[in-house]
Amino acid sequence: MLSLPNLLTLSRILAVPILVFLLWKPAPVDYLITFVLYCIVGITDYFDGYLARAQGQISRLGQFLDPIADKIMVAAVIVILVSSRAQSGEPIIHGFHILPALTILLREIIVSGLREFLAPLQVSMPVSKLAKWKTTFQLVSLGALILAGALPHEEWVYQIGLASLWAAAALTLITGWDYLRIGLKHMD
Numbered sequence: 001m002l003s004l005p006n007l008l009t010l011s012r013i014l015a016v017p018i019l020v021f022l023l024w025k026p027a028p029v030d031y032l033i034t035f036v037l038y039c040i041v042g043i044t045d046y047f048d049g050y051l052a053r054a055q056g057q058i059s060r061l062g063q064f065l066d067p068i069a070d071k072i073m074v075a076a077v078i079v080i081l082v083s084s085r086a087q088s089g090e091p092i093i094h095g096f097h098i099l100p101a102l103t104i105l106l107r108e109i110i111v112s113g114l115r116e117f118l119a120p121l122q123v124s125m126p127v128s129k130l131a132k133w134k135t136t137f138q139l140v141s142l143g144a145l146i147l148a149g150a151l152p153h154e155e156w157v158y159q160i161g162l163a164s165l166w167a168a169a170a171l172t173l174i175t176g177w178d179y180l181r182i183g184l185k186h187m188d
Helices: 004-024 028-054 060-083 095-118 129-150 155-184
Strands: none
Touching: 004 028, 004 060, 028 060, 028 129, 060 095, 060 129, 095 155, 129 155
């Protein structure tokens, strides 16, 4: 069912290769273009769910694709920000700041595995409000870190990105533990 909400979700998935390409060997203008695209993609994350609920078009395809689109985008942007070089010669995310990035990636893998394990048992793991805040902090942090590449002399933008990344990682640990607790109750 290709409703508008599902098309918005698919557009997020299709935007990921463009984001990666723009961040591969970026110039400041590439970071700016990427930031604008990233913001558009982030906004579609809100609107696909909002429209699906408002129009009564919640579908299994949307429920399947939405978390995948989020994970693909976050993982791809984190990996590229850890690997590509900024004007300073260092990756945007480097040093001990790789720890929150790694925490976020590992949690996403663990929670996906838990959901897959619990699905045949018909155990639901709904997204909590805290998990939505985690996603918000992730989106803000990655957006700020991309924007910092476009504004290399504005250190405050970079610091907001790093602070939000650490906040997202903290929420990642809390929500990951909540999901793990649910999952452990159903394991032998």
